[in-house]
Amino acid sequence: MSAIPSNLPLRNDLIGEEPYGAPQLDVPVCLNVNENPYAPDPAVCDTIARRVREIAPTLNRYPDREHIELRKAFSDYLARESGTRLDVDELWGANGSNEIMLQLFQAFGGPGRTALGADPTYSMYPEYARDTFTGWKLAHRNEDFTLNVEKTIEAIHEVKPSMVLLTSPNNPTGTPLPMEDIERILAACETAEVEGAGEGVHPILVIDEAYVEFRNPGTPSAVSLIKDHPNLAVSRTMSKAFAFAGARVGYLAASKGIIDCVRIVRMPYHLSAVTQAAALAAFEHTDEQLSRVGHLRETREATAAWLKEQTYKGVNLEVAESGSNFLLFGGRFDKRDAIFDELLKRGVLIRVVGPDGWLRVCMGTDEEMARFREALRETLRSVEAE
Numbered sequence: 373m374s375a376i377p378s379n380l381p382l383r384n385d386l387i388g389e390e391p392y393g394a395p396q397l398d399v400p401v402c403l404n405v406n407e408n409p410y411a412p413d414p415a416v417c418d419t420i421a422r423r424v425r426e427i428a429p430t431l432n433r434y435p436d437r438e439h440i441e442l443r444k445a446f447s448d449y450l451a452r453e454s455g456t457r458l459d460v461d462e463l464w465g466a467n468g469s470n471e472i473m474l475q476l477f478q479a480f481g482g483p484g485r486t487a488l489g490a491d492p493t494y495s496m497y498p499e500y501a502r503d504t505f506t507g508w509k510l511a512h513r514n515e516d517f518t519l520n521v522e523k524t525i526e527a528i529h530e531v532k533p534s535m536v537l538l539t540s541p542n543n544p545t546g547t548p549l550p551m552e553d554i555e556r557i558l559a560a561c562e563t564a565e566v567e568g569a570g571e572g573v574h575p576i577l578v579i580d581e582a583y584v585e586f587r588n589p590g591t592p593s594a595v596s597l598i599k600d601h602p603n604l605a606v607s608r609t610m611s612k613a614f615a616f617a618g619a620r621v622g623y624l625a626a627s628k629g630i631i632d633c634v635r636i637v638r639m640p641y642h643l644s645a646v647t648q649a650a651a652l653a654a655f656e657h658t659d660e661q662l663s664r665v666g667h668l669r670e671t672r673e674a675t676a677a678w679l680k681e682q683t684y685k686g687v688n689l690e691v692a693e694s695g696s697n698f699l700l701f702g703g704r705f706d707k708r709d710a711i712f713d714e715l716l717k718r719g720v721l722i723r724v725v726g727p728d729g730w731l732r733v734c735m736g737t738d739e740e741m742a743r744f745r746e747a748l749r750e751t752l753r754s755v756e757a758e
Contacts, residue, residue, distance in 0.1 A: 385502065392499055400719040401743045406543075406583070406698050406734040408615035410664045416657045423649040435645035439465050442648050445655040446623050450608075452658070453585065454593040461628045462598065464635070465643055465651070469582055469609040469622030473500050476578055476605065476624075478637040480534045481506030484568045488533040490519055492726050494543045494580065509533065517545040517692050517700075521553050525560040528575065532567035539580040540594065541587065544726040546694025551592055554579060558601050576630060578605045583696035585613030585665055586672070591695070595625050602627035610651065612697060614661050621651045668697050671735045675699060678745060684752050698734040705729045710755050718747035 376382060394405050412420075443463045451457040466472045477500040481487055486507035489497050493510075501508035511527035514520050519538065528536060536557060540549035554577075561575045579594040587593075594606045605626035611617040624634065654661055676691045679701045683689065690703030705711055708731050712724050720743060723732040733744060 392496060394723060395721065397716070397721055399716065399721045401736060401740045401747075402721045403733045403736050403740065403744060404721045404723040405617075406612060406696070407617050408612060408664065408668070408697070409736045409740060410615060412615055412654070413657070413660045416654060416660055419656050420650050420653040423653040424646055427645050427649045431645060434641045435643065435648060437641045437643075439643050439648050442643075442651055443623075445652055446608075446625075449655060449658065450593075450595055450625060454595045456593070456596045456598070458595070458598065458625055459628070461631060462626060464624040464626075464631050465648075466622050466624070466638070467643065467647065468611060468620040469580070469607045470496065471642070472607050472622045472624045472634075473497070473578075473580070474503070475634045475637055476535065476576075476607075477501065477504040477506055479633040480576060485534040486531055486567060487535040487537060488524075488527055488531050488575075489537045490524055492517065492542075492545060493537070494539055495725065497537055506534075513542075513545075513547075517542065517547040519547075519549060519553050521556050524557060528557070528560050528564045532565045533575050534566045534569070535578055536561055536575055537578045537580065539582070541583050541695035543580075543582065543696070544698075544723075544732050545692045545700045546583075546696040546698055547692060548587065548591070548695040549579070551594070551597075554594055554597065558597065558604060561603055562601070574603055576603045576605055577601075578607060580607045582607070582609045583612055583698075584608070585662065586669055586697045587695045588669075598625055598627065602629055605630050610654065613665050614654065615664070616651070616654055616661070619647060619650050619654070621647060621654075668735045671738070671741060672697060672699060675733075675735065675741060675745075676701075682748065682752065685756055692730075698732055700726055700730050700732050702730045705731060707755050707758070710758065711751055714751040714754050715744075715747050718743075718750065720744050720747040 442465050443460045446463045447458050481504045483505045486509055487501050488509050490513050491510045498508045509531045511524040538549060558577050561577045564575055566573045566575055584593055598604055605624060608623050610621040676699055679689050679691045687704060689701050692700040708724055715722055725732050
């Protein structure tokens with residue numbers, strides 16, 4: 373029951389709403405928020421401490437609001453990771469990719485504007501829309517969670533959105549988004565109209581690549597398309613593969629025009645000097661920070677194979693194809709809340725998210741995954757017997 377007094381002038385559309393967020397519970401095995409389970413190496417921690425100590429005497433002054441040094445580090449990283457060199461004015465940092473997304477909605481959404489997504493998709497997108505008074509529409513994915521490109525293009529021309537948001541790999545399903553699909557959607561956006569906008573105004577396409585480092589080797593990133601497509605924006609984060617969730621660092625790769633639009637709505641000095649120092653320290657140790665990605669990818673594939681061998685009520689579990697560090701599994705769970713609760717009783721926290729009948733688990737350490745497998749085997753038999 374809400375503790376907000378009824379005499380407070382809360383916005384009418386927020387009455388009855390709950391804050392977004394997965395459960396934060398003190399359990400032995402937390403596999404619910406798609407974190408990298410491996411802590412930074414001591415050498416990384418030492419560099420973070422050194423960099424923060426160096427800037428500590430300047431904390432009476434505001435930080436570099438344009439975070440130029442950090443944007444140069446983003447450029448160096450993307451040149452290495454995705455094979456594309458972007459200019460500083462084609463990059464922008466913020467407090468996690470959540471703030472990047474909110475800034476995009478603030479810049480390109482608003483009253484009379486609509487954003488278009490493809491469900492199932494990240495559950496925060498409609499909240500960004502709500503918070504910026506932006507309409508929110510959906511084009512449904514195929515049954516296997518791949519993007520239905522034809523329906524999405526039809527929706528673009530029908531809805532006339534200012535923004536199209538697609539996640540690659542998709543959250544919560546993990547489904548990869550092929551480059552040819554991105555290019556087809558881009559082509560549609562480059563000719564589509566925007567409701568309420570002037571002639572010659574076209575939607576931007578936002579590709580959310582929060583989990584892209586977990587993609588199979590050799591798979592290109594949408595970042596490689598930016599130089600040829602000024603209406604493309606690619607959101608990235610250091611939270612997942614880079615093992616930096618607690619630092620809250622996200623970044624945007626896009627044309628200078630899109631970056632300048634976002635700069636209009638950014639809060640003054642939005643990225644603290646401490647955050648910038650910590651991020652620069654992490655980039656000094658890129659190899660160490662990404663050292664577990666390959667192993668987590670192997671863990672994902674091994675876990676997917678194991679899950680497909682498990683049964684619930686005599687039927688093998690389904691597992692959605694994933695290019696991320698998590699798996700959506702089940703498909704036919706008629707009691708997914710009971711399965712979640714039984715796993716929690718055994719000290720394993722996963723996520724009830726996505727379409728009915730499915731659950732999501734992110735990849736943990738080898739020891740955590742062993743606990744998950746044991747707990748899930750016991751849980752499925754227990755729920756079947758109810």
